Amino acid sequence: MNLAQLLHVTLRVSAPISLAALGGLFALRVGVFNIAIEGFMLMGCFAAVVGTHFAASPYIGIICAMLVSMFMTLIYAFFVLNLNVDPIICALASISVSTGLTRYLLRPIFGTSGRFILPSDLGLRSLNLPLLEKIPLVGEVLSGHSIIVYISWILVVVTYVVLYKTSFGLSIRATGLKPEAAASAGIPTRRVQYIALSINGLLCGLAGAELALGFTNMFNEGMTNGRGFTALAALILANSEPIATFGACLLFGLSEAIVIALSSEGYAIQLLSMLPYLLAIIVALLPPVASRISKLVKATPRQS
Amino acid sequence: MYDRTSKTKTMIAVLVIAMMLAGSSAFAASRRFRVAYVSCYPVDSAEWLQALVSGLKEYAKKDNFEIKIVEASDSSGYEPKIQALAESGYYDLIITSYDFHAPATISVAKKFPNQKFAILDAGVRNIEQYKNIQEFKLDRLETAYLAGCVAGLMTKTGKVGMVGGADMGVINEIIAGWQQGLRKTNPKVVDLVVYANSFSDPSKGKELGLSLASKGCDIIASAAGGTGVGAAQAAAEVGKPFVAWDVHYPDVLHGLELGSAVNYFEVMFRHYINSVRAGNYRPGTVRVYGIAERACDFEFPVDSPVPDSVRAEVEKIRQEILDGKIRISPDLLHK
Numbered sequence: 277m278n279l280a281q282l283l284h285v286t287l288r289v290s291a292p293i294s295l296a297a298l299g300g301l302f303a304l305r306v307g308v309f310n311i312a313i314e315g316f317m318l319m320g321c322f323a324a325v326v327g328t329h330f331a332a333s334p335y336i337g338i339i340c341a342m343l344v345s346m347f348m349t350l351i352y353a354f355f356v357l358n359l360n361v362d363p364i365i366c367a368l369a370s371i372s373v374s375t376g377l378t379r380y381l382l383r384p385i386f387g388t389s390g391r392f393i394l395p396s397d398l399g400l401r402s403l404n405l406p407l408l409e410k411i412p413l414v415g416e417v418l419s420g421h422s423i424i425v426y427i428s429w430i431l432v433v434v435t436y437v438v439l440y441k442t443s444f445g446l447s448i449r450a451t452g453l454k455p456e457a458a459a460s461a462g463i464p465t466r467r468v469q470y471i472a473l474s475i476n477g478l479l480c481g482l483a484g485a486e487l488a489l490g491f492t493n494m495f496n497e498g499m500t501n502g503r504g505f506t507a508l509a510a511l512i513l514a515n516s517e518p519i520a521t522f523g524a525c526l527l528f529g530l531s532e533a534i535v536i537a538l539s540s541e542g543y544a545i546q547l548l549s550m551l552p553y554l555l556a557i558i559v560a561l562l563p564p565v566a567s568r569i570s571k572l573v574k575a576t577p578r579q580s
Numbered sequence: 581m582y583d584r585t586s587k588t589k590t591m592i593a594v595l596v597i598a599m600m601l602a603g604s605s606a607f608a609a610s611r612r613f614r615v616a617y618v619s620c621y622p623v624d625s626a627e628w629l630q631a632l633v634s635g636l637k638e639y640a641k642k643d644n645f646e647i648k649i650v651e652a653s654d655s656s657g658y659e660p661k662i663q664a665l666a667e668s669g670y671y672d673l674i675i676t677s678y679d680f681h682a683p684a685t686i687s688v689a690k691k692f693p694n695q696k697f698a699i700l701d702a703g704v705r706n707i708e709q710y711k712n713i714q715e716f717k718l719d720r721l722e723t724a725y726l727a728g729c730v731a732g733l734m735t736k737t738g739k740v741g742m743v744g745g746a747d748m749g750v751i752n753e754i755i756a757g758w759q760q761g762l763r764k765t766n767p768k769v770v771d772l773v774v775y776a777n778s779f780s781d782p783s784k785g786k787e788l789g790l791s792l793a794s795k796g797c798d799i800i801a802s803a804a805g806g807t808g809v810g811a812a813q814a815a816a817e818v819g820k821p822f823v824a825w826d827v828h829y830p831d832v833l834h835g836l837e838l839g840s841a842v843n844y845f846e847v848m849f850r851h852y853i854n855s856v857r858a859g860n861y862r863p864g865t866v867r868v869y870g871i872a873e874r875a876c877d878f879e880f881p882v883d884s885p886v887p888d889s890v891r892a893e894v895e896k897i898r899q900e901i902l903d904g905k906i907r908i909s910p911d912l913l914h915k
Contacts (some may be wrong), residue, residue, distance in 0.1 A: 285791075396832070495779050536788055
């Protein structure tokens, strides 16, 4: 596997993670630490396959995934915001419900158990970017992804703009930082929280759709396989800043791609599986260690 | 009038007693063999488990035994559920599953020394020390060996790849058989092994499949459950032949599937239950069922691209295995 292939895989595997992380970002920014994104993503995968199967169009599938995932998030939001249920407890319940419901529904809807495979022509096609394609390394890396991957890049910028350049973004940040102060400033905090969590649902649905349709066009029970938690890790690592979160997702994607590339070289899989987390720890430790070192350097009296 | 009613009463009493006697004697004469199977997964969670349960119910009717299916998929329920079955004293044989149930089975078996226990493929250590537990399992080496033989004959580049579900006993046994089979028909073959570390991640499976193809493998195999479907999709995408485990993928591979190593758990269970019923219960041992008992086999799908000459050669090797001329080691050649 050469460098271009490695980076291509990096972008592909980081797309669902970064979409889920952006979703989690909106929830976190209004003060809800939503670990249920793993479950909402799984619902998104399932709804994407159901929608694609019955409408014979992956685009309907994507819309289904986003709507179903948003619906789930709104139920979650109702429990957390209106009924004051602990967000972590409620998230665990949401994950169990998503895992169980998707497995249960496979039977009445498709008559199969464990998985449902769509015909290969119903998946999302990978797009070749007309001009970029021609540029040697860049074209190979950037071209040939599914449409959701490109959307995910655009959404990173959109999230940044919404959060920092619009009054709605200001409301979101104010609600998350100090709800009482935001409310006293006339911000309808409850409504802002609901809207932010809806966006969380839509993005998780999109992440699920990419996972189910973008690359494999099938549903398998538990197919998110911890990607939602990876997204949360990226979010926390990047202090829930949109651009940095995307960077952290790329980092996780890169380590995943390296694991895939090294897998057949005879390294122990147990060590390879550690790589993403090892990288995360190093990145998390770098800033404090660097600042400590720079302080030490400054503190030592210089002798000339 | 008075007399007649008392006569009727006596008659009814006699009749009832006679019926009870007849009933109990008939009961004693043909008391059915009673088996309880404790599954460590919910029955609807896997295709093989569904096939096993429906097959067992069918065979229970045919062979006239009683089967009770119990799900104990939550670790807190392992011991209480197995103990409840043993306490009832109703079952002649209690079968539990995999290493999940092994500690609970061992501890309950100690408390009920007269109850027969069997455990499916648990790799119980020092099994010979247990007086009322027998282990039974499928021979995964034979079918994997045959799969390897087919791939060894079909490869053109001499390089093949395998996507395994996880670095664990069952999968490594399969890979061991696969590697030896490959070398039987193609001594110079290079085989790559990758582990997905998940049985339910098709996306990971596809990435691994594509990476194997990009490294020059012209045949891809996968024993990895749902992850394996992704590997099959990778093979279909790059147009390389694929060797499957457990299932066939006609709709994914469209004529690229060489064959599949399939297992028939229900056949193995039937063999085992009937052997215990016939008095061949051997606690402290491991009973292995293979292609000789038709508990598993390597099957070519209808649209398999494997030519007749290769099939004939594989059939010859299959016969050698059946005759006991080939010994397959459960140890990996490399990871």
